[in-house]
Amino acid sequence: MRGGRVAIVGGSVAGCAAALAAHRGGAEGITVYERAAGQLADRGVGLAMHNDRYGELEAAGYMDAGTPWIQLGRRCWYVRDGSAPLGRLAGVLPFPFRTYNWGPLWRELRGRVPESVDFRPGTAIERLQLTGDAVELSTSDGRADRFDFVIGADGYRSVVRTAACPEVRPRYAGYLAWRGAFPAERLPDPGLWPVEDCVYAVFPGGHAVIYRIPDGRGGQRVNWVLYTAPPPDHGLPLDSPTSLPPGTLSDALRGVAIEVADTQLPPYWGQLMHLTAPEDTFIQPMYDFTAPRYAAGRLALAGDAATVARPHTGGGAVKALQDATALQTALASAASWPEALASYDAVRSPVGRSMVDLGRRLGLGLVQETPDWRTMDQPGLEQWWQQADGSGAFGGRRLT
Numbered sequence: 565m566r567g568g569r570v571a572i573v574g575g576s577v578a579g580c581a582a583a584l585a586a587h588r589g590g591a592e593g594i595t596v597y598e599r600a601a602g603q604l605a606d607r608g609v610g611l612a613m614h615n616d617r618y619g620e621l622e623a624a625g626y627m628d629a630g631t632p633w634i635q636l637g638r639r640c641w642y643v644r645d646g647s648a649p650l651g652r653l654a655g656v657l658p659f660p661f662r663t664y665n666w667g668p669l670w671r672e673l674r675g676r677v678p679e680s681v682d683f684r685p686g687t688a689i690e691r692l693q694l695t696g697d698a699v700e701l702s703t704s705d706g707r708a709d710r711f712d713f714v715i716g717a718d719g720y721r722s723v724v725r726t727a728a729c730p731e732v733r734p735r736y737a738g739y740l741a742w743r744g745a746f747p748a749e750r751l752p753d754p755g756l757w758p759v760e761d762c763v764y765a766v767f768p769g770g771h772a773v774i775y776r777i778p779d780g781r782g783g784q785r786v787n788w789v790l791y792t793a794p795p796p797d798h799g800l801p802l803d804s805p806t807s808l809p810p811g812t813l814s815d816a817l818r819g820v821a822i823e824v825a826d827t828q829l830p831p832y833w834g835q836l837m838h839l840t841a842p843e844d845t846f847i848q849p850m851y852d853f854t855a856p857r858y859a860a861g862r863l864a865l866a867g868d869a870a871t872v873a874r875p876h877t878g879g880g881a882v883k884a885l886q887d888a889t890a891l892q893t894a895l896a897s898a899a900s901w902p903e904a905l906a907s908y909d910a911v912r913s914p915v916g917r918s919m920v921d922l923g924r925r926l927g928l929g930l931v932q933e934t935p936d937w938r939t940m941d942q943p944g945l946e947q948w949w950q951q952a953d954g955s956g957a958f959g960g961r962r963l964t
Contacts, residue, residue: 568901569593571701571711573689574718575600577666577881578867580673581626581888582715583681588625589895589904594681595711597703599718601686609743610777610787611669612636612762614959615660617882621963624889631672632778633662637760641945643937644767644830650756651765651830654937655945659762661878661959663787668780669881689718692727699862713862713901715891717884720805720851722869728860734805737850737874737924739770739793739931742821744840748776748784751839756832759784766937767828769793771930774833788836789875790821791850791931800849808847818845850874852923854916858887859905866891871916874923876930879960883919886963887912915961922957 570591572582575598586594613627621627639659645652677683684703691702698710716724720734748754757763763774770792777787794800798817800808808817825834837845854871858864867884890911898904929935929952940948 566590567592568712569710570595571699571709571714572596573701573714573716573722573724574598574867574869575674575683575685576717576719576867577670577673578869578884578887579717580670580677581885582717582866582891583677583683584626584673585888585892586715586895587678587681589892591895593711595709596677596681596683597687597689597701598683598685599688609666610663610745610775610785611666611881612661612663612775612878613882614878615662617879617886617960617963618662621882621885621889624892624963626673626885626888628672631664632668632780633664634776634778634784635760636661636663636762636775639762639764641764641766641940642830642833643940644765644828648830649832651833654766654940655942657945657949661762663775663777664881665777665780665785668778689723692723694727694861694863711862713864713905715864715866716869717866719868720853720872722865724863725855725865725869728863728865729855729857732853732855734851734853734872736802737852737927739791739850739927740800741848741850741875742790742818742837742845743788743848744837744845745777745785745787746836746840746844747779748786751786752835753832763833765829765833766930766934767824768934768937769931770824770828770934772825772829772833772836774836786836786839788840790824790837791876792824793931795820800847802849805851806849810846811843813842813845813847815842817847818842821845848875850927852920854913854920856913857909858912858916859909862901862905864891864905864908870912871919873916873919874927876926877919877923877960878958879919882960883915886915886960889963911964918955918957918961922953922955925954926952926958
């Protein structure tokens with residue numbers, strides 16, 4: 565199957581990967597609509613990718629060794645223990661992950677998108693209409709275009725998912741993630757923390773995940789995520805998916821993270837919140853959902869538009885890129901659009917469900933129903949993690 569006009573709604577990592585998949589799968593007229601008008605490459609949050617998943621995605625042509633990354637090797641679990649700077653080391657688990665900075669990763673993927681692709685930043689989709697053998701998109705700049713099919717890669721508030729699966733409603737998990745990053749040069753006594761260590765600083769009712777990421781300019785940044793429930797008077801409208809991007813966090817909500825850091829985390833790890841500028845701190849409420857189908861009619865879903873699993877899974881970016889590889893295979897091997905989309909749905913829908921299930925299990929164990937970390941030791945940690953992970957999908961499912 566060659567030719568055809570394809571639209572991708574959303575131009576971030578999932579959208580760029582989907583554009584690449586459509587091109588490699590044989591589509592000839594490809595348009596990408598990205599709501600944001602600014603530079604997506606300026607986003608500086610961190611992400612981690614399992615070594616095995618990286619190898620699969622590199623072989624598939626969706627990752628490149630030239631993108632800046634840091635190799636991690638182990639995950640160290642620390643519990644607050646009096647005034648001990650690092651706390652008590654409860655145990656160590658293998659952690660064969662690479663860490664990335666979102667901005668340089670997006671830039672590398674964007675550079676792979678062929679020049680023939682019409683990339684339209686600052687263009688929102690106002691209306692989507694199915695017209696039998698085509699999909700018509702109306703945009704914020706007053707244009708209307710028809711396509712053979714549309715890929716929704718427009719995140720957790722996807723307009724394409726709303727059209728394909730209107731019954732899906734993201735569910736608030738009951739807790740938040742405070743996130744931040746700062747230049748590694750600010751970190752005192754960096755020798756106390758080996759570069760290859762990912763830190764889990766755990767406490768009753770939550771935990772912090774801390775690791776270094778590249779800054780995209782030859783240096784490093786300290787990336788942290790703090791998970792816990794907000795106070796009852798938080799004032800956030802959490803009945804529908806929302807977030808507080810960098811620079812919009814109130815002093816009160818930032819103060820919640822600071823208080824948790826000061827009272828629940830070991831001193832060395834708790835100071836990270838103080839070292840992070842307010843404009844570099846933001847909140848991500850935890851929601852999860854998965855679409856019951858990844859394709860409906862002439863619409864397909866990819867990345868967070870299809871499934872949002874809690875970040876505990878360590879596989880969000882991986883799944884978005886895997887969606888693209890599966891879409892490429894489906895388009896390249898099918899004889900018609902319906903056959904291609906049915907094949908894509910059959911492969912990826914089960915993965916979405918399994919990742920959401922894993923995120924919920926880990927959310928229970930790491931935030932909502934935490935064990936007694938004070939008594940945790942190496943054998944106990946190994947047993948607890950084996951039960952929490954269960955399916956062994958942490959870091960993402962193997963690409964088939």
